[in-house]
Amino acid sequence: MQGTGKGLKCETMAKNSKFAGAGPSQRQLRVGELIRRTLSETLSRGEIHDPDLNRMSITVSEVRVTPDLRIATAFVLPLGGKDKEEALAALARNKGEIRHLITKQMSVKHSPDIRFMLDDTFDRMDETNRLFASEAVRRDLAKDDDAGAD
Numbered sequence: 001m002q003g004t005g006k007g008l009k010c011e012t013m014a015k016n017s018k019f020a021g022a023g024p025s026q027r028q029l030r031v032g033e034l035i036r037r038t039l040s041e042t043l044s045r046g047e048i049h050d051p052d053l054n055r056m057s058i059t060v061s062e063v064r065v066t067p068d069l070r071i072a073t074a075f076v077l078p079l080g081g082k083d084k085e086e087a088l089a090a091l092a093r094n095k096g097e098i099r100h101l102i103t104k105q106m107s108v109k110h111s112p113d114i115r116f117m118l119d120d121t122f123d124r125m126d127e128t129n130r131l132f133a134s135e136a137v138r139r140d141l142a143k144d145d146d147a148g149a150d
Contacts, residue, residue: 028065031108035072036063038102039114048097053090056083061119065112072112075119084118091116 024032039060046054057079064073078087091098095114103111131137 024064025067028067028069031069031106031112032063032065032072034106035065035102035112035114036060036074038105039063039074039098042098042101047101048094050090050094052086053094056087056090058087058091059119061121069108070110070112071115073115073117075117075121077119077122081122088116088118 042048043053043058043060048054059077059079060074061077062075064075065071074091076087076091078084095116099111099114102114
């Protein structure tokens with residue numbers, strides 16, 4: 001590649017900006033999984049001093065971390081899908097203690113701010129299965145199969 005250092009730098013910046021929204025980096029995935037595992041273990045051992053939270057069985061399905069690793073969003077669902085709002089409220093109420101316990105077990109420069117969201121993956125999966133099972137969709141799929149056979 002010919003040109004001044006500025007030209008190469010601009011080209012590199014353009015190349016990197018093209019992939020900015022491509023997905024999480026390996027570091028984000030690694031830190032997210034570490035937080036997920038640590039949070040799951042903390043909740044299952046009942047280390048948080050809240051009787052309401054300790055009575056619940058909460059599944060932590062995924063943790064997404066921002067590129068600067070300062071915000072971690074934990075996707076959670078109470079076992080059986082019941083008392084979702086109560087579980088979110090209990091987690092939010094104990095956010096500081098949870099953050100402290102997680103940070104104590106990790107070696108990161110900054111303690112990430114932990115946010116909790118309900119995991120609606122199972123609800124979306126049920127809705128998709130319901131749609132595929134509907135008579136109208138099955139009829140349309142059968143038409144497509146018949147048209148493809150011709």
